[in-house]
Amino acid sequence: MKNITPQQQKVLDCIQVYINKTGFPPTRADICRELGFKSPNSAETHLRALEKKDFISIESGTSRGISINNPEIKHEGNEYPIVGLVAAGSPTLASENVEKVLNCPKGFFGSDFDYFLRVRGLSMKDAGIMEDDLIAVKKTQEIKNGDIVIARIEDEVTVKYFQRSAPNIVHLKPANKEFSDIEVNLEETELYIEGKSVGLIREN
Template sequence: MKELTIQQKKVLQCIKFYIKKTGFPPTRADICRELGFKSPNAAESHLRALEKKGYITIENGASRGINLTENSAEKSQTIPVIGLVAAGSPTLADENIEKHIPYQESLFLSEFDYFLRVKGLSMKDAGIMEDDLVAIKKTSEVRNGDIVVARIDDEVTLKYFQSSGDQIKLIPANDDFEEIYINKETEGFFIEGKSVGLVREN
């Protein structure tokens, strides 16, 4: 996928916005109105550049005959899947992203930022199995009983959250695993987010 110039990006954004707003693509004149061009040929040539670079297709002769290609259309509608590796934090950096899957607005009750691919069986009694995708909302506001993504230095785990006074307990849902105790002296402790849903691909 060839890089776009700043102006070409603006035109592509304009097309996406127009479709979202109206349900159909803009005319050359519409693009000029939105972006302040005074000649329809300004829009025309940008469209041909976008076509040449593969971001749109144009049906010749058809009014509003602009079609966003999969490549350019998908980007705004996918959610990243991040691998839970023992050492390494689940950030949205490119190198940690396993893949993208199509986003679905109201699949879960609350919004979420990414899927975490679960490794190991430390939460099996909570019905969270190896390779499940846990929907994570990035937040540090968590309550007792929430299933949280916690980071201690470079180690990232998924556990039940339980705080009482100054002490925090991270509780696994599996008798074979140990509870983890956190206190104010513990360094490098951080709540990355909490689970708001789960998806399993059989």
């Protein structure tokens, strides 16, 4: 999409909020009132700019004839695979690991993601992650402390909080007092970060 200016974004937001609140789009004067402009032409020029950039449509000669263009509205859901906690060696998305596929709109969790992971065990219980939940996993190596990561340590795949405690020391922390931290010394043990959690689905 084209580059929207901060001010134009404010006008666009204002229109959306107005529609949500009242059920119909604002007039130029309404926008001025909401945003503190003193001339209806301020709104007018912003509207023309937004129209030119294809963010909105304006029905000419029509009061409140503004509609917001939502090109992503038609995002037919994509199919995402659901995988279990896969043993090492086997590629995560190999077909024998795919339990089934789930239709889910793109960008459902704000961020993109690659597959769903079926959770086993209760080691992340206190983070609200329960047995059989589906974690939306984004394959990435960009991990910050506190992220919930899908990590592979030698033979085991596990879901834990990530914390780098020292350049070569990573702690994988459960969210359940009955489980204990896993300390990984990167010089001794191979740690592969599969990705991180960007969302969760529970079916019941």
